[in-house]
Amino acid sequence: MALKLARVVAGLCLAALASTATAQATSNNRVAAKVDWSVFEGDNPNECWGVSAPKETVNTRDGRVVAVRRSEIQLFVTFRSSDAPKGEVSFTGGYPFAPGSTVNMAIGESEFELFTEGEWAWPATPADDAKIVTAMKRGTNAVLTARSARGTQTKDSFSLLGFTAALEDAEKRCSK
Template sequence: MTSRIARGLCIAALSLTATGAAVAQESTNRVAANTDWSVFVEGDPQECWSVSKPKQTVNTKDGRSVAVRRGDILLFVSYRSGNGTGEVSFTGGYPFADGSTVTLSIGETEFQLFTDGEWAWSASPEDDTKIVNAMKGGANAVLVGNSSRGTRTEDTFSLMGFTAAVEDAGKRCE
């Protein structure tokens, strides 16, 4: 992921989570909201993304629920101007365990995302396309990861508004 997109994603994360919905509504690069998903546009060359926060988060260690401090937890599909393939990414709000993967489940379909620091991505543009198509047909996406401290996290994202948001983001960066 380029530093420009990473910066843009961080701006979106801060806009969505700094002090709640009021900040997200005032963000200068938020261009649309579709139920549980928002669309952001930034830069030259233009970058566009759809993003959502989880509806439910469960943190466990050794099979027991635990309270943990996490940063921004966000699921993205990002586009660059001239590249029609959306890139799926996830930030769990903590450093993932070295060499671990994040499991992304949509209904009965599972995908593996590779991790680097606090971020996870699919392995290829072909996988991105499969994930986006599954998300368009799903009700929610569940992401399960493991932190470098041994905490298992399970984050559930609503997919209400996903199709409208991802198609909007894609069109804005054609």
């Protein structure tokens, strides 16, 4: 019952965050580049985020590699100058995730579960965000595995080179 309630709460939070995530994906306000990560700064409300695209993407169906069309694939960590939680992790896979599915995020020996809504995925709680950010600071890459609504299994590998510098820059910009 507790897991079901947590998923309902997470789903409501995901819906609220979707509009922010959409704005993040379409911003032209790039203010810095840190190796494989970029830093963006929003206008109103003041938001700052680090973002990266995957270095490698593998799509499979029935155990075979397949070519599929996907829109932007990005991994974010967002900061706001408001009282919102700091360092919110989000991921867009570039396709609608299978309903009720989760995204597995592996960083070194650590694994995390992200809940999905449409084309977006997030950790369930701010405490999970903090654990993921800590793992990302220590890691060299993050691998996100998910399933599309059409049954395609995707595996996106992100470099974490420059992550800590981008994270610190984004947080500093939004602490004004």
